[in-house]
Amino acid sequence: MAQPPEELDERLWVEIESYPGRSLLAGNAHTHTGRMLAWNESVGVMAKFSKRDVVRASERAEAWIAGFLAGSEPSVLDVADAADTSLETGADREPTDADFDRWRMVVHRYAQTGTLPTIHNSPLPPLPDASLPGPQPWLESACRILVWQQGRWTVEQQFALVGGFAADSVCRQRQHHHLELVSPDYLVCTDCGFVSQIEPRGSA
Numbered sequence: 001m002a003q004p005p006e007e008l009d010e011r012l013w014v015e016i017e018s019y020p021g022r023s024l025l026a027g028n029a030h031t032h033t034g035r036m037l038a039w040n041e042s043v044g045v046m047a048k049f050s051k052r053d054v055v056r057a058s059e060r061a062e063a064w065i066a067g068f069l070a071g072s073e074p075s076v077l078d079v080a081d082a083a084d085t086s087l088e089t090g091a092d093r094e095p096t097d098a099d100f101d102r103w104r105m106v107v108h109r110y111a112q113t114g115t116l117p118t119i120h121n122s123p124l125p126p127l128p129d130a131s132l133p134g135p136q137p138w139l140e141s142a143c144r145i146l147v148w149q150q151g152r153w154t155v156e157q158q159f160a161l162v163g164g165f166a167a168d169s170v171c172r173q174r175q176h177h178h179l180e181l182v183s184p185d186y187l188v189c190t191d192c193g194f195v196s197q198i199e200p201r202g203s204a
Helices: 059-070 076-082 097-113 170-174
Strands: 013-016 023-028 036-040 045-049 054-057 138-140 145-149 152-155 179-181 186-189 195-197
Touching (some): 013 036, 013 045, 013 059, 054 059, 059 097, 138 195
Antiparallel strands (some): 013 023, 013 054, 023 036, 138 145, 179 186, 186 195
């Protein structure tokens, strides 16, 4: 059995889904943004987890997690840049009231789940129209749905997501996508059109 790290605080305990008993907070997992480490003595392992995996926690642990997540929030400028759908330029701009509203949505979801919504860098590369499989391509960036149409990324207001999947898709039913590489920048689901950018900024 592995040895626990030194100087763990017994007051910073959490109960994590899929792990028995209590685990002690041990810091940043240094994987995806928002992922944490906790030592689980019952099985002698260092668990990697997100806030959404926490079943119960001490008050001190809850405060520690809240501070940890607050310290890694994206800035409003990150979200504003992700909202820029221009293919010609990703130049900095002053954030608008709408950008601040969307930023609040992003950080609220992050604080609740510990999972940072994907924030794609702007400008997004174009898709190769000639080789696209299946339905209209779409992706989510900073709590906003973008669709590829007429050779550019545009914002789509009428698009229902459930658990990260298109509401009426077979992918939602089976809980995974069938992804096909269509360019050096993108994978596209042949069944629902979901687009995964290779190495976007953010977490899964």
